[in-house]
Amino acid sequence: MTIETPTSSNFIRQIITEDVAAGKHGSRVITRFPPEPNGYLHLGHAKSICLNFGVARDFGGVCHLRFDDTNPGKEDIEYVEAIKDDVRWLGFEWDELRHASDYFEVFYLCGQKLIRDGKAFVCDLSAEQQREYRGTLTEPGRNSPWRDRSVTENLDLFTRMRAGEFADGTRTLRAKIDMGSGNINLRDPTLYRIRKVSHQNTGDAWPIYPMYDFAHSISDAVEGITHSLCTLEFEDHRPLYDWCIREVDLSNHPELVQPLIDAGLHTVVSTPQQIEFSRGNLNYTVMSKRKLIALVQDGLVDGWDDPRMPTLSGARRRGYPPAAIRAFWQRVGVSKQISVIDYSVLEGCVREELDAAAPRRFAVLDPLRLVITNLPDDHAEALTFPNHPKNESFGTRNVAFGRELWIERDDFMEVPPKGFHRLVPGGEVRLRGAGIVKCSDVQKDAEGNLIEVRCTLDPDSRQGMAGADRKVKGTIHWVSARDAAAATVHLYDRLFDTADPDDETDGKTYRDHLNPDSRRTVRGYVEAGLAEIGAEQPVQFERLGYFVADRIEHAPGRPVFNRVVTLRDSYVKPAR
Ligand code: ATP
Ligand code: MG
Numbered sequence: 001m002t003i004e005t006p007t008s009s010n011f012i013r014q015i016i017t018e019d020v021a022a023g024k025h026g027s028r029v030i031t032r033f034p035p036e037p038n039g040y041l042h043l044g045h046a047k048s049i050c051l052n053f054g055v056a057r058d059f060g061g062v063c064h065l066r067f068d069d070t071n072p073g074k075e076d077i078e079y080v081e082a083i084k085d086d087v088r089w090l091g092f093e094w095d096e097l098r099h100a101s102d103y104f105e106v107f108y109l110c111g112q113k114l115i116r117d118g119k120a121f122v123c124d125l126s127a128e129q130q131r132e133y134r135g136t137l138t139e140p141g142r143n144s145p146w147r148d149r150s151v152t153e154n155l156d157l158f159t160r161m162r163a164g165e166f167a168d169g170t171r172t173l174r175a176k177i178d179m180g181s182g183n184i185n186l187r188d189p190t191l192y193r194i195r196k197v198s199h200q201n202t203g204d205a206w207p208i209y210p211m212y213d214f215a216h217s218i219s220d221a222v223e224g225i226t227h228s229l230c231t232l233e234f235e236d237h238r239p240l241y242d243w244c245i246r247e248v249d250l251s252n253h254p255e256l257v258q259p260l261i262d263a264g265l266h267t268v269v270s271t272p273q274q275i276e277f278s279r280g281n282l283n284y285t286v287m288s289k290r291k292l293i294a295l296v297q298d299g300l301v302d303g304w305d306d307p308r309m310p311t312l313s314g315a316r317r318r319g320y321p322p323a324a325i326r327a328f329w330q331r332v333g334v335s336k337q338i339s340v341i342d343y344s345v346l347e348g349c350v351r352e353e354l355d356a357a358a359p360r361r362f363a364v365l366d367p368l369r370l371v372i373t374n375l376p377d378d379h380a381e382a383l384t385f386p387n388h389p390k391n392e393s394f395g396t397r398n399v400a401f402g403r404e405l406w407i408e409r410d411d412f413m414e415v416p417p418k419g420f421h422r423l424v425p426g427g428e429v430r431l432r433g434a435g436i437v438k439c440s441d442v443q444k445d446a447e448g449n450l451i452e453v454r455c456t457l458d459p460d461s462r463q464g465m466a467g468a469d470r471k472v473k474g475t476i477h478w479v480s481a482r483d484a485a486a487a488t489v490h491l492y493d494r495l496f497d498t499a500d501p502d503d504e505t506d507g508k509t510y511r512d513h514l515n516p517d518s519r520r521t522v523r524g525y526v527e528a529g530l531a532e533i534g535a536e537q538p539v540q541f542e543r544l545g546y547f548v549a550d551r552i553e554h555a556p557g558r559p560v561f562n563r564v565v566t567l568r569d570s571y572v573k574p575a576r
Pocket of ligand 2: 036
């Protein structure tokens with residue numbers, strides 16, 4: 001069972017509603033999610049995924065998953081597979097799976113067309129010279145000395161670039177726009193560079209690779225994308241995006257997409273419209289791919305799916321339900337406002353989802369033996385408990401009860417502080433569902449450590465007896481020592497001990513802010529039935545929090561649980 005927050009409108013949905021009403025893009029809304037396969041997806045990407053796939057779904061359109069794989073070297077097939085898994089896990093399915101590298105031939109034809117139209121030229125300036133010529137925010141740039149090459153010479157050089165005749169970095173293909181433009185992106189931007197690097201999809205077929213703005217805009221147009229939703233840092237690139245679409249003019253030049261039709265790719269060209277929205281940011285974490293890669297490569301975490309990572313595979317392993325992540329971004333909304341969302345908002349969504357979805361169980365994570373001296377050694381009883389306090393459809397289960405139990409060590413105190421309402425010497429407490437016990441004495445080992453509390457059970461306080469409703473202040477949970485299964489439990493906390501790990505103004509980097517207590521592993525005891533629970537199944541351990549059977553480590557008979565989140569927002573900044 002999941003609670004899906006109803007979709008609320010936002011400025012992008014309003015634009016699309018108007019476009020659809022005006023028949024601006026024909027009959028169907030087409031969006032895309034365009035990750036570069038150079039790392040795993042993170043919680044911020046989920047915002048874009050929910051937006052793109054959500055819009056397509058709600059407007060009866062389609063959404064493509066497109067790998068923006070124009071940057072060989074940093075990209076990897078491992079990432080491609082992980083991204084596909086993560087998008088599906090989040091609850092979305094693409095209509096078409098594409099790769100920008102599927103369009104390499106088209107980009108090349110488009111480059112030739114721009115040359116023929118006098119809109120592009122081959123430039124021999126080095127990268128450093130190009131930077132010099134580009135000017136600054138306050139000064140215009142200067143024309144490249146190669147800007148006025150003839151179409152014939154440009155076509156010849158471009159052909160030879162493609163044939164691999166020139167060394168890396170010696171030549172580029174540049175758009176001929178305006179070196180005096182106030183927008184630096186329009187100062188004859190590079191469209192193609194020479195890079196003799198193998199590509200994970202096309203191998204060594206191409207010694208030249210298109211630049212992002214050129215490849216991205218044409219990819220959108222080739223796929224018939226109607227609304228190209230991207231984050232705010234691309235706002236200044238929009239004039240170039242529009243320039244590429246307009247000058248390449250695919251709708252009037254079907255020959256440019258002929259290679260795709262020949263390859264059997266469904267191709268309906270469009271004039272896509274770019275709309276920018278603000279990135280999703282969360283505190284207490286980092287979301288730069290560069291930093292996430294460093295955390296993994298330097299062994300500061302246990303991998304991309306470490307349950308403390310802000311990656312989607314980390315969130316999955318941690319036990320965050322995908323519905324909670326969707327509800328979270330739904331709640332945050334989509335706008336152009338730059339903001340950082342408090343991590344507790346996400347945790348709140350996780351709790352809400354798990355409260356509804358997780359059956360209740362008993363587990364003891366810091367076990368202390370409790371012996372009920374007035375029960376016989378072989379006392380065996382099955383007590384029935386509801387699996388969910390608010391939802392009868394979860395049914396009931398039997399929990400074994402006996403003479404020896406495990407209780408939480410901190411539910412007993414020899415010298416209690418004021419206001420402590422659980423078990424104390426000579427005091428009474430209710431054992432959840434079993435009756436009221438009174439502590440008669442305690443056992444200690446040679447070093448004086450507490451090893452056992454001994455109690456008597458009030459027979460009149462048991463279920464169905466006259467004294468069952470007798471009031472005592474505290475109720476604690478327990479498991480039967482004879483029946484419970486031993487379990488490994490990872491207690492996760494936030495990976496960083498500071499709200500803004502990216503802030504380096506105090507001379508410390510995100511690496512200095514790793515929370516040393518972000519993972520504790522304990523051995524505890526869980527109800528016997530939990531040893532057989534399926535991996536990734538969520539449960540609430542009563543009074544302790546929400547937990548999930550670990551996706552990888554958990555196995556039948558060898559239970560391993562991760563704490564997803566505590567029951568309440570009790571986050572206290574770790575002391576350092
Ligand atoms: P980089 O380009 O530096 O590798 P990126 O985070 O932009 O990193 P991409 O793979 O290009 O990674 O992102 C895919 C899509 O996800 C892009 O459309 C991007 O705008 C979007 N996206 C990335 N981070 C966020 C975020 N924090 N919030 C919303 N959308 C995001
Ligand atoms: Mg990007």
